[in-house]
Amino acid sequence: MEKEPASKVELSKDVAGGEIPTFDVTLKVRRxxxxxxxxxxxxxxxxxMYGTDRVLDALHKVKWEHDGSVSFRRSxxxxxxxxxxxxxxxxxxxxxxxxLKDLDTSKPILVEPIKGLPVEKDLIVDMEPFFQSYREIMPxxxxxxxEPAKERLQSAEERDRYDDTTKCILCAACTSSCPxxxxxxxxxxxxxxxxxxxxxxxxxxxxxxxxxxILNDKEGVWRCRTTFNCSEACPRGIQVTKAxxxxxxxxxxxxx
Amino acid sequence: MQVHKYDVVIVGAGGAGMRAAIxxxxxxxxxxxxxxxxxxxxxxxxxxxxxxxxxxxxxxNWEWHTFDTVKGGDYLVDQDAAEVMAKEAIEAVLxxxxxGLPFNRTPEGRIDQRRFGGHTRDHGKAPVRRSCYAADRxxxxxxxxxxxxxxxxxxxxxxxxxxxxxxxVDEQVIVDGETRIQKRVAGVVSYDLASxxxxxxxxxxxxxxxxxxxxxxxxxxxxHTLTGDGMGIAxxxxxxxxxxxxxxxxxxxxxxxxxxxxxAARGEGAxxxxxxxxxxxxxxxxxxxxLAPRDIVARSMANEVREGRGAGPNxxxxxxxxxxxxxxxxxAKLPDITEFARTYLGVEPYTEPVPVFPTAHYAMGGIPTNIxxxxxxDNDTVVPGLYAAGEVACVSVHGSxxxxxxxxxxxxxxGKRAGLAAAEYALTADFVEIPENPTLETEELLxxxxxxxxxxxxxxxxxxxxxxxxxxxxxxxxxxxxLEALRVIDTLEERYTRITVQDKGKRFNLDLLEAVELGxxxxxxxxxxxxxxxxxxxxGGHFREDxxxxxxxxxxxxxxxxxxxxxxxxxxxxxxxxxVIFTRYQPMERKY
Numbered sequence: 124m125e126k127e128p129a130s131k132v133e134l135s136k137d138v139a140g141g142e143i144p145t146f147d148v149t150l151k152v153r154r155x156x157x158x159x160x161x162x163x164x165x166x167x168x169x170x171x172m173y174g175t176d177r178v179l180d181a182l183h184k185v186k187w188e189h190d191g192s193v194s195f196r197r198s199x200x201x202x203x204x205x206x207x208x209x210x211x212x213x214x215x216x217x218x219x220x221x222x223l224k225d226l227d228t229s230k231p232i233l234v235e236p237i238k239g240l241p242v243e244k245d246l247i248v249d250m251e252p253f254f255q256s257y258r259e260i261m262p263x264x265x266x267x268x269x270e271p272a273k274e275r276l277q278s279a280e281e282r283d284r285y286d287d288t289t290k291c292i293l294c295a296a297c298t299s300s301c302p303x304x305x306x307x308x309x310x311x312x313x314x315x316x317x318x319x320x321x322x323x324x325x326x327x328x329x330x331x332x333x334x335x336x337i338l339n340d341k342e343g344v345w346r347c348r349t350t351f352n353c354s355e356a357c358p359r360g361i362q363v364t365k366a367x368x369x370x371x372x373x374x375x376x377x378x379x
Numbered sequence: 380m381q382v383h384k385y386d387v388v389i390v391g392a393g394g395a396g397m398r399a400a401i402x403x404x405x406x407x408x409x410x411x412x413x414x415x416x417x418x419x420x421x422x423x424x425x426x427x428x429x430x431x432x433x434x435x436x437x438x439x440n441w442e443w444h445t446f447d448t449v450k451g452g453d454y455l456v457d458q459d460a461a462e463v464m465a466k467e468a469i470e471a472v473l474x475x476x477x478x479g480l481p482f483n484r485t486p487e488g489r490i491d492q493r494r495f496g497g498h499t500r501d502h503g504k505a506p507v508r509r510s511c512y513a514a515d516r517x518x519x520x521x522x523x524x525x526x527x528x529x530x531x532x533x534x535x536x537x538x539x540x541x542x543x544x545x546x547x548v549d550e551q552v553i554v555d556g557e558t559r560i561q562k563r564v565a566g567v568v569s570y571d572l573a574s575x576x577x578x579x580x581x582x583x584x585x586x587x588x589x590x591x592x593x594x595x596x597x598x599x600x601x602x603h604t605l606t607g608d609g610m611g612i613a614x615x616x617x618x619x620x621x622x623x624x625x626x627x628x629x630x631x632x633x634x635x636x637x638x639x640x641x642x643a644a645r646g647e648g649a650x651x652x653x654x655x656x657x658x659x660x661x662x663x664x665x666x667x668x669x670l671a672p673r674d675i676v677a678r679s680m681a682n683e684v685r686e687g688r689g690a691g692p693n694x695x696x697x698x699x700x701x702x703x704x705x706x707x708x709x710x711a712k713l714p715d716i717t718e719f720a721r722t723y724l725g726v727e728p729y730t731e732p733v734p735v736f737p738t739a740h741y742a743m744g745g746i747p748t749n750i751x752x753x754x755x756x757d758n759d760t761v762v763p764g765l766y767a768a769g770e771v772a773c774v775s776v777h778g779s780x781x782x783x784x785x786x787x788x789x790x791x792x793x794g795k796r797a798g799l800a801a802a803e804y805a806l807t808a809d810f811v812e813i814p815e816n817p818t819l820e821t822e823e824l825l826x827x828x829x830x831x832x833x834x835x836x837x838x839x840x841x842x843x844x845x846x847x848x849x850x851x852x853x854x855x856x857x858x859x860x861x862l863e864a865l866r867v868i869d870t871l872e873e874r875y876t877r878i879t880v881q882d883k884g885k886r887f888n889l890d891l892l893e894a895v896e897l898g899x900x901x902x903x904x905x906x907x908x909x910x911x912x913x914x915x916x917x918x919g920g921h922f923r924e925d926x927x928x929x930x931x932x933x934x935x936x937x938x939x940x941x942x943x944x945x946x947x948x949x950x951x952x953x954x955x956x957x958x959v960i961f962t963r964y965q966p967m968e969r970k971y
Contacts, residue, residue: 128703130657132652133656134698134732135731156884175636175723187839190881192881194889196419198420198603199423201719203516203715204602205418205419222722243573261531263528264479273473274472274477274482274489275476275477276489277488282481289481290519322479327479
């Protein structure tokens, strides 16, 4: 039997919280618009921001109060939709998950589009090559035999086996942080491998061998140089490099 | 202008749109148009689960689920629709599992289930474990699984194609010997964000699945992109909107930010406390306490704050207490929301209570449909070829207050129904000729926004709109606050004619996009406020302090809002009513 929590408790004084401080930041955004010029350049703004503000809030402040032409994708604004991956001070992050106070605000904050994908305008890149790689690994459950009347059974342990890679939001922060992907656009890239992993290690799936064969390709997992950029970049905390290693291991042993 | 031709066009690629596409795409030539990328849709932000009476962990049945849905909606639910949803819920969950959704599992390997607000055993006796879930990222898993299956079935997506108009033609039909004019679908007009070009899609069937309108409010769990476009397009084209006064405020948004913390937290045992450390829900809902439906919990929280028992420096929020739960349990069942608390508020939920306050979450109302997902042009006339499903639609399964998890269910059950019905219709119907000059209205709309040089800022008008909606059309409402809101909206609308869009380019002109979105927000705010003014009673998510009781005699009806410039007292919105469908349950007092 579960224990009922107390009807009344003494709250600690800290619970009250405090006023949210404000501070000034310099935001520098890499601008590119082929309708205007073939050359990219930097624009810079001084902004007063709040302690709970994120880089996305700073970008919105620019767009809404200073220059409406600054262009970037965003939607959910709390790190689950994957729209606003960008390079922030040289690291791939989601703008909506990066608090300004966690950056060094004594220096300008540099915001650029993610690398390795063609830039369309300002921080917007062409995502099609990224989704093309994703589609190639057959990112859907393939099961042979009869469909059960009710659900397929899967133990909690079997479910845990691929839990980490189900968290992917396809933001491309990992793939576009990978030096191999920058130099070789044919490489599947970490995100596609993560999504292959999600099915290869799912006990309900019967197409693991096919996916392993696809990733055994010369543009597959063997291009990975384990630089760990992808794991550091993942805003969902997926251990990307570990997942790639597990796929490599599975190709060698043909055991999942 | 390019013209495309498809049997079925689906507008929106969230849960409802993609669930429809999976059915339709296997039967008829289908295109899905979305102003985002499919995986960015806000279905992915849903957390807690999807209810279905699988009875995997304790006794349950779909009739109890139906009853809870009807009672949760304060008896304004169409009971035939609730019955369909609760019955088909079971298959909907099993469909998703078969498509690959990684549900959490019981020790026997079956789909695990947990408690959720308002879901009870045997007509309200005690909370029941009915919500099927994948940690606290069930919506993410549903969105991903549906997208994966769209890839599997080669569904054609037009990403970042923003639909701006619905093309319909008037047809003469003879009904009971009488000649009547009836609307019929011809297609849609969309704006390609990448190129700035207009594309016309001719289609036999059009399915609207474009989501909600949460951005009329400042404090909201909704994405920036949820601006009521689908509802607005339909409304402008003469389709009524049903029950728009009912908007759900989710009790547990992160204070000041509105980011959602799932009700699953309370389902897993978390409780709400006021500044005195009191578990105040014991006073408001003695039987199911913190697991009362959202309208009741949100109102109770707002009331605690009003009566001076709010926490924090401004005493303007309450606290969600998880500190009595095991950290391992929190990590296993609620990993994402605890991370939100850490990331955005710097609060450690293992040891500190989390500041929370109601956040605008879900539109119960929308484009009226029947249980086949066919759109209605009035109380009973179907528009042949036009369908709607998900938050954009009003079936009505949520009545005046939606139960938690029933939206993920709604999109799956009625998304599937819409996809099937749209494909079936397309297989027998002929294309309707596209009207002459199909992009005329859309071009005018865009040109007005692009060429106006009045200097008003879109972002500022939007902020003022959101401020007045938060202040005057939130949990508590009165005639006075609503009239004031309408007055402000009218002035904002006038200023909206004088905006300046700074970006003059064609390529990814998101400045223009935001201007167009604001037009829809203004329209929808007006409809919501006018409908709230019209309903002089309190029911579910709509609480009128000047009419604090439910009034079944006068208001046990759906409201139907029509665009009508002659309705000058209510800003061009005319209100009519539509009967509620009853099958099994007679209205009772709603107590928990």
